[in-house]
Amino acid sequence: MLVDLSRAIYGAKKWVETKMYTENFGKYSNDIRYTALALDGFEKHVVDILARQLVHAAYEAAELQKPDSETEPLVALFDLAINFIVFLAVELHNAESSLTTAVFTKFQETHPVYIDGKGLIFHAESAQAEQFLMTTYRFGAACNIRRQYIGGNELHLYAGPRRRFGKPRDRYLREELLKVLGLAALVKSESGKTAVTGPLDELTASYIHSGPFKLKMSDRIQDHLTFRLDGTIVIYNSNQFDYLVLFRNCLAEYNAPLRVSLM
């Protein structure tokens, strides 16, 4: 079992390929099998989350780059890569045959960044531009098995040869891919741009209580102004208000996905 464990830990084998999974004899065999399955799932989940956080950190760092550079900032490269992956996915979805180089040419002809590009990657005719798109394609389609994490498995379902498309949903494709790439915060900020305006004159407790809804207090700050099935609107209890508790709640929510995956 120790040999199996060490092999699995150092990546020589997956848990499900080890003897402790395949030759499940003995007193605790079932427990070991379930543990092996769970470890495989957890491992991927943890690596995925860490990778997404790294990608997002890299994106945020790229945004800090000075705009008056002689070449495009890193954030423009991110944008170009993401746009190309989305373009590939949509093109493959619409096309009946598999990918050809025509898709690369079409992207370079139609995408506006190639019109006045500064760096070589943004010059459609350059070898660097072609190499960048090819690398992006490999990453997006998970052709490089060594990089199967960082959302590669997920993207493979969209942009790879075994693509998964039920109903047309180009509209949501960009958002989905951004989430897979660990850039979900961009989805939020993009959707947040939709202006939410309007008066709130009628929204008083007396007006709410004059109809079917009622207000109810709660000690959970995350429930503030949410609905319950019984028609109550939950209000956070101000007597519990404490910046320290609020800070802890924020931290707990931020770390929740990682904590769940480690359990």
Next chain:
Amino acid sequence: MLQDFGIEIWKTYLLLFGRNEASMHIAQNLGVNMVILRAFRHHLFPENITLQLEDFPFFQHRLQLIQEKMDEWRPQKVTELWTRGYRDPLTYYTFVTAMFFGVVGILGLAAGIVQAYASFLSAG
């Protein structure tokens, strides 16, 4: 950021509870700290200014959802016919009027039956 968030929670309190006496009374019944609410209103919003959705960067979507839910509410069960909606009082008043005339009709019918029975007894 945390401080902005905390202040916005109090702004939602002001929005819901701080703009008329009836709402203040509800706040008191719910156990809201009225001293802080009044102080908050006095210092930050001395005049009863109109609050807009854009004044709530954190909670604007939740407030908008509450508005939408209130506007869209319609009675789904028979028991809910007695509840007056926020945007469509016509259903409620139609039901109340129909109930009124229904009760009057039933009472009239019962009176007629009693009267007929009484006259039958007196004739017999």
